[in-house]
Amino acid sequence: MTVALSGKDIAARVEEKLPGSLEDSGDDYLLVKADSLVAVAEFLKNTESLNFDYFNFVTAVDYYSYFEVVYRLESVEHNHSIVIKTRCYDRDNPAVPSLAGLWQGANFQEREVYDLMGIKFEGHPNLKRMFLWDGFEGHPLRKDWNK
């Protein structure tokens, strides 16, 4: 059974190593500050007992007052998973750091989020639209698109 690790437990370990990097944590997620996302992701990936080597998916949700970017990570060796989230409050120019350097699997999926939700992934090697054409106006998965 894939064990969904408790967000609270992981949060304690992250806080110990990287104090002040978290905004909040719940039973099943970590809410990371956008500027410490890469450091936390590196910690989760490279700590032996956690070993989150498998990038399951990334997506984003539009809550009007902020965008929430959701990542799900897994470990093939330990068969456990964790959801990490980060928020961007700047609606006009939302940006989070890219994790494509840590996990190759993030490459296409971050492009997809950029295309449909309009969130920029800073440091992405090839950030351009995935499905829609370059001249397309707006980002359709935003709640206020075409309204």
Add this chain to the structure above:
Amino acid sequence: MTTTEIMTLKTEPFVLNFGPVHPSTHGVYRMRTTLDGEVVIDLEPVVGYLHRGIEKLTEERTYGGIIPLTDRLDYISPMSNNLAYCLAVEKLAGIKIPERAEYIRVIMAELQRLANHCIAVGSFLNDAGAYFTPFMYTFRERERIVDLFEMVCGQRLTYNYMRIGGVSQDIPEEFLPALNKLLDRLAVFIEEYETLLKENEILLARSKGVGILERDIAIACGMSGPVARASGIKRDLRKDDPYSIYDRFEFDIATCENGDCYDRYRVRIEEMRQSLCILRQAVKDIPGGPVKADVPHLIRPPAGEAYGHLEAPKGELGFYIVSDNSIAPYRCHIRPTSLINLGALRDMVKGWKVADLIIIFGSIDITMGEVDR
């Protein structure tokens, strides 16, 4: 020109487009390849030709009304898509489904895996140059599986059979005898097919050692399904994160070590055998009773989020659903197996010739409906 003059001729890499409409690309997929002579030195995938905005559409529909949309993701295996979506909603709303429905779902999911692998293996051999003969054999068998699907839901491609809380209707009386007959037939067919191809010299020459996907790249790219298992990653959600009632069945996870095209083919054949094994157990144990839980037509799951996933024939298919306690999801993200499995294509084809590119791409087994959504 003399030979020496030819040898010293300057050459330049050039860009060649495959697709979007090309017989080798299995749909509307475009590969922008950079070639040095006949050798692929770079590849850039261009997708989006089949983008229908399914994730956006889900926000305008009721939870039940989304099931037909999922049929149109990976249209080779709609039953698995239906099931993955229903699992996610049931997790979100905390719905328990009746025993008989669980068994019917497993039967449908495994039949779907057989049907999918029939197409995957057939078209792979097609790409390998065995033009349409092996494809026709596998298509013939798939046809019989589709006949069974037609028997239960009246459809042959977009089944729309699963429901939140069970399945739309019970299987008819003649279904199980027909399924038993088909299982015997498929067991013979797989062995017959294997006799023809397992040690076929041309197939071995074309696929053994070709397009190797290293284990660590496969993990880094988030590969799943037969492609990952052929690279030695023993990850199968039916065992690792058992959903529905998969913990009740005995079966093995098919894995190989080399990660080449031949291994991917072998894993699929072995998985077909294992599916037959699961189906036999399911047919033996299926209980009577209702096939749908008492769920209202318009459900309002409590506000929150859930991720439901399963081992679809092509790999991990998941639905991440956010609910705001209304009749439609606030957000529904689909984890697209096919798109993610394409992430390693560039690493797999670099240094191989154009003819190998076709077979390597074919061995991944993707559906554009799921890549573009």
